[in-house]
Amino acid sequence: MSLLIVGSVAYDGVETPHGKVDRMLGGAGTYIALAASHFTKVKLVGVVGDDFAAEDEQLLADHAIDLEGLEKVPGKTFFWAGVYSENMNERTTLTTQLNVFADFNPKLPESYRDSPYSFLGNIHPNLQKQVRDQMTMPRFVGGDTMNFWIEGTPAELKAAIAQWDFILINDSEARELSGENNLRNAAKRIQEMGPHTVVIKRGEYGAILFRPEGYFIAPGFLLEAVFDPTGAGDSFAGGFMGYLTEQGITSLDEATHAHLRKAMIYGSVMGSFCCEKFGVERLRGLTRDDIEARYQEFKAFTEF
Amino acid sequence: MSLLIVGSVAYDGVETPHGKVDRMLGGAGTYIALAASHFTKVKLVGVVGDDFAAEDEQLLADHAIDLEGLEKVPGKTFFWAGVYSENMNERTTLTTQLNVFADFNPKLPESYRDSPYSFLGNIHPNLQKQVRDQMTMPRFVGGDTMNFWIEGTPAELKAAIAQWDFILINDSEARELSGENNLRNAAKRIQEMGPHTVVIKRGEYGAILFRPEGYFIAPGFLLEAVFDPTGAGDSFAGGFMGYLTEQGITSLDEATHAHLRKAMIYGSVMGSFCCEKFGVERLRGLTRDDIEARYQEFKAFTEF
Numbered sequence: 006m007s008l009l010i011v012g013s014v015a016y017d018g019v020e021t022p023h024g025k026v027d028r029m030l031g032g033a034g035t036y037i038a039l040a041a042s043h044f045t046k047v048k049l050v051g052v053v054g055d056d057f058a059a060e061d062e063q064l065l066a067d068h069a070i071d072l073e074g075l076e077k078v079p080g081k082t083f084f085w086a087g088v089y090s091e092n093m094n095e096r097t098t099l100t101t102q103l104n105v106f107a108d109f110n111p112k113l114p115e116s117y118r119d120s121p122y123s124f125l126g127n128i129h130p131n132l133q134k135q136v137r138d139q140m141t142m143p144r145f146v147g148g149d150t151m152n153f154w155i156e157g158t159p160a161e162l163k164a165a166i167a168q169w170d171f172i173l174i175n176d177s178e179a180r181e182l183s184g185e186n187n188l189r190n191a192a193k194r195i196q197e198m199g200p201h202t203v204v205i206k207r208g209e210y211g212a213i214l215f216r217p218e219g220y221f222i223a224p225g226f227l228l229e230a231v232f233d234p235t236g237a238g239d240s241f242a243g244g245f246m247g248y249l250t251e252q253g254i255t256s257l258d259e260a261t262h263a264h265l266r267k268a269m270i271y272g273s274v275m276g277s278f279c280c281e282k283f284g285v286e287r288l289r290g291l292t293r294d295d296i297e298a299r300y301q302e303f304k305a306f307t308e309f
Numbered sequence: 310m311s312l313l314i315v316g317s318v319a320y321d322g323v324e325t326p327h328g329k330v331d332r333m334l335g336g337a338g339t340y341i342a343l344a345a346s347h348f349t350k351v352k353l354v355g356v357v358g359d360d361f362a363a364e365d366e367q368l369l370a371d372h373a374i375d376l377e378g379l380e381k382v383p384g385k386t387f388f389w390a391g392v393y394s395e396n397m398n399e400r401t402t403l404t405t406q407l408n409v410f411a412d413f414n415p416k417l418p419e420s421y422r423d424s425p426y427s428f429l430g431n432i433h434p435n436l437q438k439q440v441r442d443q444m445t446m447p448r449f450v451g452g453d454t455m456n457f458w459i460e461g462t463p464a465e466l467k468a469a470i471a472q473w474d475f476i477l478i479n480d481s482e483a484r485e486l487s488g489e490n491n492l493r494n495a496a497k498r499i500q501e502m503g504p505h506t507v508v509i510k511r512g513e514y515g516a517i518l519f520r521p522e523g524y525f526i527a528p529g530f531l532l533e534a535v536f537d538p539t540g541a542g543d544s545f546a547g548g549f550m551g552y553l554t555e556q557g558i559t560s561l562d563e564a565t566h567a568h569l570r571k572a573m574i575y576g577s578v579m580g581s582f583c584c585e586k587f588g589v590e591r592l593r594g595l596t597r598d599d600i601e602a603r604y605q606e607f608k609a610f611t612e613f
Contacts, residue, residue: 092490186396189531210514213531222528222610227493227517266613306526307611309570 007046007071008250009117010038011136012126012239013106014051014075018086019283021093023232029284030061032083033126033149036236039288040243040275041124042068043296045250048117050074050136054082054105064289073114080105093231094208113139124173124246126239127151130158130165137168144256145249147171147200149242155181163198170256171202173242179205188213189220202265204245204272206238214269216262223269224307226277226299233283237276240288244268244275274299311350311375312554313421314342315440316430316543317410318355318379322390323587325397327536333588334365336387337430337453340540343592344547344579345428346372347600349554352421354378354440358386358409368593377418384409397535398512417443428477428550430543431455434462434469441472448560449553451475451504453546459485467502474560475506477546483509492517493524506569508549508576510542518573522566527573528611530581530603537587541580544592548572548579578603 012034018027034051041047048071057077065072083106086099111132118141125133125148133148140146147169154162155178162182166172172195180186183194192203192215203215211225248271254260274296281287316338322331338355345351352375361381369376387410390403415436422445429437429452437452444450451473458466459482466486470476476499484490487498496507496519507519515529552575558564578600585591 187532187534189533207514210511211528220531220610221613222531223613224515224526224528227524227526228491229493230491263613270613304613306524307613309525309527309567309574309608309611 006122006250006253007048007120008041008246009048009050009113009120009123009136009140010034010041010126010243011050011111011123011133012037012128013083014049014053014057015083015085015106017235017284018084018099019233019235020088021231021233021283022089022091023230024283026283028084030064031085031235031284033236033239035065035285036239036279036288037124037126037243037246038065038070039068039285040240040279041247041250042070042243043275043291043293044244044247044271047071047247048074048120050111050113050117052076052078052105052109054078054080057082064285068289071116074111074117078105082106087235089234093234096234111136121145122246122250124148124242125165125169126242127154130154130162134161134165134168137165145170145254145260147173147202147246149173149238150178150182152178152181167199169200171204172200173204173206173245175206175208175238179203189215192220204269206241211273212241212269214265216265218262221262221266221269223266223273223303226273226303227306228277228280231280234280235284237279240279241272241276243272245272247271247275270300270303271296273303310426310554310557311352311424312345312550313352313354313417313424313427313440313444314338314345314430314547315354315415315427315437316341316432317387318353318357318361319387319389319410321539321588322388322403323537323539324392325535325537326393326395327534328587330587332388334368335389335539335588337540337543339369339589340543340583340592341428341430341547341550342369342374343372343589344544344583345551345554346374346547347579347595347597348548348551348575351375351551352378352424354415354417354421356380356382356409356413358382358384361386368589372593375420378415378421382409386410391539393538397538415440425449426550426554428452428546429469429473430546431458434458434466438465438469438472441469449474449558449564451477451506451550453477453542454482454486456482456485471503473504475508476504477508477510477549479510479512479542483507493519496524508573510545515577516545516573518569520566520569525566525570525573527577527607530577530607531610532581532584535584538584540589541583544583545576545580547576549576551575551579574604574607575600577607
């Protein structure tokens with residue numbers, strides 16, 4: 006089984022209280038794919054410019070990520086730069102240069118179309134829908150979105166979400182999408198829009214899984230130092246979906262609550278690792294033993 | 310075994326998006342005592358004015374709270390009023406009238422002095438120290454404080470805390486007291502000030518227990534509606550200490566990590582109930598079955 010991932014592949018400039026990197030590999034698609042690659046084979050759909058470095062392509066290939074769907078076109082790769090506040094709870098965007106991403110028109114290679122699993126990273130909802138519509142046997146499809154689409158293209162977003170089995174968004178977005186301040190009520194409204202399974206991310210406080218039969222709270226890992234939170238939510242998505250794909254869950258009905266709870270913890274594990282170094286640095290060096298050790302740490306600090 | 314509690318006994322005026330109550334029984338000492346009374350016998354030290362209603366005294370007595378240490382003096386009872394923001398994450402104080410509380414000079418009745426357990430609610434650190442110094446066989450003593458004392462009387466506060474076995478404060482106060490933004494580091498600094506055991510409350514996100522041998526994260530309960538968060542932190546303290554007193558833990562060394570983890574959950578249970586109605590209304594009507602049922606709910610939404 007393999008996991009189809011769609012999202013931005015980009016270069017990022019990031020400044021945090023721990024340092025500054027002018028240009029490094031980034032983008033939601035990159036973080037999701039790298040995190041998921043520790044669990045399953047990944048097929049990546051995205052677009053980069055002709056400035057995309059051979060070493061970055063090699064990094065993805067080294068993680069057995071299938072790059073047939075990663076188009077390379079003339080022009081520059083998507084570039085984003087931002088700076089984090091002293092406590093890292095806020096971030097200011099310095100520049101967003103869409104470049105080749107502005108004309109991104111995702112087409113699934115023939116070999117990708119029968120993937121039953123897909124995670125649709127945060128892009129224009131019409132593009133998310135376009136990818137979903139090209140899948141010939143979708144069984145377990147979910148995605149992420151953001152306030153920009155909730156406010157700017159609500160009808161398109163609702164049409165996309167209506168096809169999803171699950172959605173993974175942060176708490177402020179869940180409140181905005183649902184119009185409900187209380188998270189239990191927000192999750193109910195979102196479930197009515199389509200996805201049976203709603204995962205609400207709460208940054209350093211962890212994440213909550215809402216299912217028709219109940220909910221599960223995963224606390225955030227207490228890092229000794231957060232070097233760079235960029236990509237933590239996408240790494241969560243990669244761990245969550247990567248684990249479920251590895252388990253061979255072919256539909257949401259087959260996924261037990263136990264599977265989903267473990268997936269929440271693996272998501273949290275990957276999100277926590279992501280913050281420990283700049284960019285994708287910590288994700289690339291991980292072993293499965295590192296991941297399992299941190300999973301056991303989660304058990305140790307939550308059991309009673 | 311019984312638990313000695315010191316803190317304000319007051320009248321509160323509270324407005325939340327769910328309604329408004331002009332005057333009702335409140336105060337940290339009241340919330341801590343009522344929450345703890347569901348687990349153990351409580352001895353309350355505080356002061357009220359001659360306007361303190363017979364029915365409020367009766368309410369405390371009905372929970373088997375020993376009121377020998379609750380002085381009644383001429384004048385008015387401490388009055389506080391505040392209004393909560395729409396999402397209830399912020400609160401504005403409208404008035405604080407210390408009244409008889411301004412001259413509070415806690416004296417322990419003879420029958421209170423040999424209590425091995427005490428929780429010192431948030432009052433002037435000199436008064437907290439005065440109470441601790443009157444205890445003849447203190448075994449397990451902790452307390453709460455706030456930014457007002459951290460900023461205004463730091464030397465007195467440090468002298469008080471140095472005698473404590475544990476401290477229970479919220480996250481912003483832990484950061485201010487320690488000068489550390491990262492909570493793991495903040496807890497380490499605070500442990501160096503005296504208390505082996507540090508409990509950091511995070512409001513709706515739950516609480517973290519830090520011990521020399523490791524930490525434990527208790528998530529916040531997801532309420533369907535928060536009517537009035539006043540007293541939730543104090544109710545947590547009451548549940549936490551009440552459970553440990555009930556278990557007959559006579560020193561921190563005897564308290565296993567398992568005991569303390571359960572105490573964290575009972576604290577969270579009492580804090581969650583507190584928010585479900587205005588003032589102390591929900592705490593007074595609880596049964597032990599209600600408490601155990603919610604404890605099991607915590608197990609259900611955290612196990613993986």
